[in-house]
Amino acid sequence: MSTATSAAAGWTNPLRDPRDKRLPRIAGPCSLVIFGVTGDLSRKKLMPAIYDLANRGLLPPGFALTGFARRDWADQDFGQVVYNAVKEHARTPFRQHVWDRLAEGFRFVSGSFDDDDAFDRLEETVQALDRERGTAGNHAFYLSIPPGAFPVVLKQLARSGLAKQDGQGWRRVVIEKPFGHDLKSAIELNEIVNDVFPEDSVFRIDHYLGxxxxxxxxxxxxxxxxxxxxxxxxxxxxxxxxxxxxxxxxxxxxxxxxxxxxxxxxxxxxxxxxxxxxxxxxxxxxxxxxxxxxxxxxxxxxxxxxxxxxxxxxxxxxxxxxxxxxxxxxxxxxxxxxxxxxxxxxxxxxxxxxxxxxxxxxxxxxxxxxxxxxxxxxxxxxAPHLPFDATMTEELGQNAFVIRVQPDEGVTMRFGSKVPGSQMEVRDVSMDFGYGSAFTEASPEAYERLILDVLLGEPSLxxxxxxxxxxxxxxxxxxxxxxxxxxxxxxxxxxxxxxxxxxxxxxxxxxxxxxx
The missing domain is CATH 3.30.360.10 (Dihydrodipicolinate Reductase; domain 2)
Structure with missing residues (x-):
């Protein structure tokens, strides 16, 4: 069975027992289009995260990645940009056979956000991916662009038919912060987005939640x-x-x-x-x-x-x-x-x-x-009552429970304990849990989790x-x-x-x- 055919048929990992919910979820046939592929976010976070997902076996064989920017690049030029980003910033080890399979799905469309012809060519590219890669009409659009460009890109996605939900597949949009600069602008932006994509197809990225x-x-x-x-x-x-x-x-x-x-x-x-x-x-x-x-x-x-x-x-x-x-x-x-x-x-x-x-x-x-x-x-x-002499507790602070989100991920509990010796002297001590030492598996990057959730249609975060x-x-x-x-x-x-x-x-x- 060819890659495209297997993807279109709804590829699943033959080693995966579907009854075991502990096993990782794997995205079905789909593609991702990134607007703003020349920016730091794409180079340092998005492209490496996509490779890391592929390296972990969480993307389907026919997955496709399309870049959209004003550069005069061919597909191979875009592939080299992704390759450089992966080699420099990927979390997982580089494996040639994973890269080769992933790179087969790279496409690039050159154009500006107000260029009707460029979006028509993007729509043709997406249609071709359905035929060649078996993406089954499932496409996500990642707006890694300045907020001021959101309205024009959204209108182009609507005009070209790229945002059309025709029942044959899904279309989703990913929006980076900031979501407006005050309440009024946020409401206006939400209205623009929802004119093109229903709310259950909108994924507003907050990378901290990943x-x-x-x-x-x-x-x-x-x-x-x-x-x-x-x-x-x-x-x-x-x-x-x-x-x-x-x-x-x-x-x-x-x-x-x-x-x-x-x-x-x-x-x-x-x-x-x-x-x-x-x-x-x-x-x-x-x-x-x-x-x-x-x-x-x-x-x-x-x-x-x-x-x-x-x-x-x-x-x-x-x-x-x-x-x-x-x-x-x-x-x-x-x-x-x-x-x-x-x-x-x-x-x-x-x-x-x-x-x-x-x-x-x-x-x-x-x-x-x-x-x-x-x-x-x-x-x-x-504590409402301390039965100790004040001089014995002068180094005692308040108990604290601290969740460290970054960079040293873990949890610390601070509490009072007796100092060794003949006197009842109490001071603060800490008990620490660190992710790095407690688990043998390294934590995935936030963008890995969030991109996978977009492709799975999981909106929790x-x-x-x-x-x-x-x-x-x-x-x-x-x-x-x-x-x-x-x-x-x-x-x-x-x-x-x-x-x-x-x-x-x-x-x-x-x-x-x-x-x-």
Missing amino acids: KETVQNILALRFANQLFEPIWNSHYVDSVQITMAEDIGLGGRAGYYDGIGAARDVIQNHLLQLLAFTAMEEPVSFSSNELRIEKIKILNATKLIGPLDETTARGQYTGGWQGGEKVKGLTEEEGFDPNSRTETFAAITCEVDTRRWAGVPFYLRTGKRLGRRVTEIAVIFKR FPVNAEVERSWEILDPVIDHWTRQEKGPDPYPAGSWGPESAGAMLARTGRNWRRP
Whole structure:
């Protein structure tokens, strides 16, 4: 049987027992079209992820990858670009026979987004893949392009018939963040998308939701009875969700200037992490049930004011970081010397439910901070009575349960323990679980999981309209408040943990930021 014929017939792994749900799911006949194949995201993440999926046996034999860009490339030229990206960035070892089979399905279409002829040629290419590769009318379109180009590409997909759902196969669209820049623009973008693709065919990528440790939040909470009795306001003092980066923004002015840290990270990544942390147990782990519980939490999430005291924003200045002298934001190439774009943002929220009433959720993100780390820290209340002399417990902090999302994926529990010796001296110790040491299998990259879910039509890890729009409803008042202020972001030196106003934000309540 030929590759195309076997794919069209619905290829399955002959070694796979379909009754064993522990085995990985394998995509059926399909293809992926990437718009923006010349960008960093495609080269560093998407192309290597596709190879890694093929290397793990999770793509069908007839899988096809089509690139669309303005370059004057032949199919072979595009293949060389993919090859270079795979050799440099793939997670799994390079195997020639896997590459050879994958490369048979590479196609390239040259053109601009407003070129009707180019999209007609793309439609012809897709039709040819159905005949030659057995893709069976199943095609996903990945928009790895600036948000401003979304409307024109979506309209071209509709005009050319590429988005047509004819019952003979499926058509899906993948959209990268940001999903608008405020609530109004997000609603407009969602309307444009849904005019072309029904909502169940739209996959909005948030790569953080594809990380193993993010999904492990659900396993930790709902597979273990240990945490449920204390996962509430009776025992939890506060929750701190941090995404810190130690890099600057040189070369990213075109995207970042005028966007800022709050829009770039809090609106999507951090509010999604908040939802996973605070949500109730779903009836099942079907995509619909997960979404219902996440949306409930986002609907219950509110800002705590006054915003002058419960939010903070900053902009990094030059200094020394890691033994290297670095520039401040306004000295970076492409940035306005008078830019008011924040590179650090922190907000305070509450989740107005019986479980979380009175517990502040602190969300912060920033560039040029002390180190690269993303974590969720659940900080517990102090013991109501300590039968020890104060001098014996002066190094004792609050208990904490910390989920490390990146880069050192794992979980840490902090608690008090007696110091060896004749006196009853208590200090903090940590118990640590690391993914790298606990499991022999390396965690797949987030884009591997997310691309496979797109091809399988599994929407669990993709935000829907209601989540996107509700997230903007939460964040918009903060952006509006900052915009109305005469002064810009507070300065903070590179390598620090943000501006002084961020520390003051917690100090007013007698708390401190956890130092990752």
